[in-house]
Amino acid sequence: MTSGSGLLARHLSFLEALRGAGLPVSLAEDLDAVAALGAVGWHDRETVRATYAATLVKRLGHRPTFDTLFDLWFPRMIGGGVAEQERAAADAEAAGAEPTSRDGAAALADLRERLAAALTSGDEQALAALAAEALGRFGAMPGRGPGLSSWSAYTALQRVSPADLVGRIAEGLVGGGLDGEAAERRAGRRVGDFTRRVEDDARRRIAEEKGAEHVADVAVRPSLDRLDLTTARRADLDELRREIYPLARRLASRLTQEQHARRRGPLDVRRTVRASMSTGGVPLVTHHKPRRPHRTELVVLCDVSGSVASFARFTLMLVFALREQFTAVRAFTFVDTVHEVTHHFTPGGDLVDTMTALAADTDKAATWGRTHYGRALSRFASEHADAVTSRSSLLVLGDARSNHGDLALDVVRDLAGTARHAHWLNPERRRHWDTGDSAASAYGAIVPMVECRNLAQLTEFVHDLAR
Numbered sequence: 001m002t003s004g005s006g007l008l009a010r011h012l013s014f015l016e017a018l019r020g021a022g023l024p025v026s027l028a029e030d031l032d033a034v035a036a037l038g039a040v041g042w043h044d045r046e047t048v049r050a051t052y053a054a055t056l057v058k059r060l061g062h063r064p065t066f067d068t069l070f071d072l073w074f075p076r077m078i079g080g081g082v083a084e085q086e087r088a089a090a091d092a093e094a095a096g097a098e099p100t101s102r103d104g105a106a107a108l109a110d111l112r113e114r115l116a117a118a119l120t121s122g123d124e125q126a127l128a129a130l131a132a133e134a135l136g137r138f139g140a141m142p143g144r145g146p147g148l149s150s151w152s153a154y155t156a157l158q159r160v161s162p163a164d165l166v167g168r169i170a171e172g173l174v175g176g177g178l179d180g181e182a183a184e185r186r187a188g189r190r191v192g193d194f195t196r197r198v199e200d201d202a203r204r205r206i207a208e209e210k211g212a213e214h215v216a217d218v219a220v221r222p223s224l225d226r227l228d229l230t231t232a233r234r235a236d237l238d239e240l241r242r243e244i245y246p247l248a249r250r251l252a253s254r255l256t257q258e259q260h261a262r263r264r265g266p267l268d269v270r271r272t273v274r275a276s277m278s279t280g281g282v283p284l285v286t287h288h289k290p291r292r293p294h295r296t297e298l299v300v301l302c303d304v305s306g307s308v309a310s311f312a313r314f315t316l317m318l319v320f321a322l323r324e325q326f327t328a329v330r331a332f333t334f335v336d337t338v339h340e341v342t343h344h345f346t347p348g349g350d351l352v353d354t355m356t357a358l359a360a361d362t363d364k365a366a367t368w369g370r371t372h373y374g375r376a377l378s379r380f381a382s383e384h385a386d387a388v389t390s391r392s393s394l395l396v397l398g399d400a401r402s403n404h405g406d407l408a409l410d411v412v413r414d415l416a417g418t419a420r421h422a423h424w425l426n427p428e429r430r431r432h433w434d435t436g437d438s439a440a441s442a443y444g445a446i447v448p449m450v451e452c453r454n455l456a457q458l459t460e461f462v463h464d465l466a467r
Contacts, residue, residue: 007042014073017216018056021065022226022456025056045076061224061243068203068220072212075204077132107137108159116165119190120172127190131197134160139202150209153202160198162191225455229311230427240314240455247459248321254463265291296393299419300331301338301380303398305371311427314455315397318462320345330387334376339364340384373398373439374406381411394419396447399428400440407439412446425452425461 011034018025033055040051049070057066111134118126139156166187173183207215221227224239271287300319302312316331323329323345330342344357380387388394394415416422424447426433426440433440440449452458 010073013213014052014069015056017069017073017213018066021069021216021220022223023056023062023066024058029056045074048074059225061239065220065223068200069212069216071200071204072207072215072220075207076128078208079205111137112160112165115160115162115194116168116172119162119165119169119187119194122190127194128197131194132201135198135201135205139198151202151205153199156198156202157195162194166191222454225459227455228453229314229455229458230308230453237310241317243455244314244317244321247455248318252322252325265289296326296420297328297389297391298326298330299387299392299394300329301377301394301396301398302331302333303335303371303373304333305335307401308397308399308427311452312397315425315458316341318458322462327391330384332380332384332387333361333364334380336370336372336375337367338376338380338383370403371401372405373400373402373443374408374411377408377411377415381415388415388419390418390420392419394422394447396422396424396443397427398424399426399438400424400433400443400449401437402439404437407442409442409446412443416447422447423461424449425458426450427453429453 015025015030015033033052036051036055037048040047042048049067052070053063053066057063111130114126115130115134118130135151135153135156137156138159139152141150141152141155166184169187169190170180170183173186174180178186203215224236224243227236227240229240265288268287268289272283272285275285275287276283298319300316302316304312312333319329319331329345330340331345332338332340332342339361341361344361424443426449428438428440428451430451432438433444443449450461452461
């Protein structure tokens with residue numbers, strides 16, 4: 001369990017876990033949460049959850065991580081709960097019934113019948129109790145080796161197999177008045193929710209045995225903005241796509257505010273001295289020269305090979321959403337040859353349509369299918385010599401793995417020397433650089449290379465680039 005004892009220790013440990021998962025929780029918000037909980041009381045768990053969420057969660061994307069950690073630090077019950085104990089006592093009192101195995105075929109059939117009824121009726125309370133019962137009966141893994149978990153959601157779900165009940169649930173829903181297609185969708189959603197309940201209960205029980213901190217370290221996914229882009233699942237990618245435009249709006253607003261704050265240029269000595277004549281030579285009011293507005297021309301070279309495709313896609317999406325922050329944007333994709341995709345970055349274009357067109361264009365960046373940085377960069381320098389100028393910022397996106405081919409370092413050196421700024425974002429962990437066919441150090445010696453694995457790092461970099 002958590003270190004220390006008592007409510008204060010648990011509260012502090014919970015906040016530390018939120019910070020560890022990437023949620024920005026300040027001391028002031030910590031005190032706000034304590035004050036709010038003192039006002040509403042601790043008598044209702046959902047009220048406590050809502051109070052914590054209202055005072056500590058700033059972004060919608062952080063809510064799933066918050067809920068997972070809240071369920072670990074403030075579980076809804078301990079062990080099998082009172083309901084299971086009452087059910088066991090009722091079974092024992094059932095006179096005349098033959099003793100049956102707790103996790104045998106008869107118990108499984110009984111649970112599936114009750115589960116099908118609860119899923120059809122949408123009884124939330126019954127589903128929560130059935131998820132705990134399913135894991136308690138069919139997910140127990142006693143006798144496993146030291147250090148291994150004694151509970152398995154996978155094992156429980158394999159035995160119960162709730163997905164096989166979709167047809168029965170849909171039939172019941174059709175009988176209640178839904179059409180067939182809507183009934184199938186609703187049945188699928190309810191089975192998915194039940195699966196998540198079983199997984200949540202497995203985490204709760206493992207946390208009882210090994211401590212909430214242990215489960216948080218190994219089983220809780222980081223918040224969306226700190227999720228590794230190269231390992232994101234399909235559902236994560238959909239959420240990230242929805243987050244791009246709000247993120248771009250926040251970033252553009254922040255850039256506008258900063259540019260407004262920096263509008264005042266260097267001191268205008270002549271005007272300041274002239275104005276001081278009216279106050280006897282004392283410069284009570286200073287005058288400044290206006291700052292010349294400046295926006296960057298951006299040239300993006302993007303490796304779209306399979307290993308870094310997710311990272312490349314989201315970087316291009318963010319650049320697309322922020323294109324008005326740059327004077328001009330030219331974008332090129334490459335695998336072993338280079339292909340310009342600037343024409344997809346049209347003003348007013350739809351983000352989804354643009355990314356679909358970019359994905360369809362990916363094949364044009366590969367002739368043989370194996371990443372070859374040297375060949376692609378040389379083709380870029382010879383075919384698009386006008387792209388990089390002294391007003392450009394050159395941004396290269398890729399893992400610098402060239403299958404041991406020629407690196408064309410002289411070409412990279414010429415491009416970096418021509419551009420006003422040059423940057424390289426590498427989505428691999430720094431400890432993997434220079435392993436295998438990685439040429440990170442060779443390219444990094446010419447173009448400053450930084451590790452960029454998630455949306456938070458990418459946001460900070462694009463902010464600095466557009467300043």
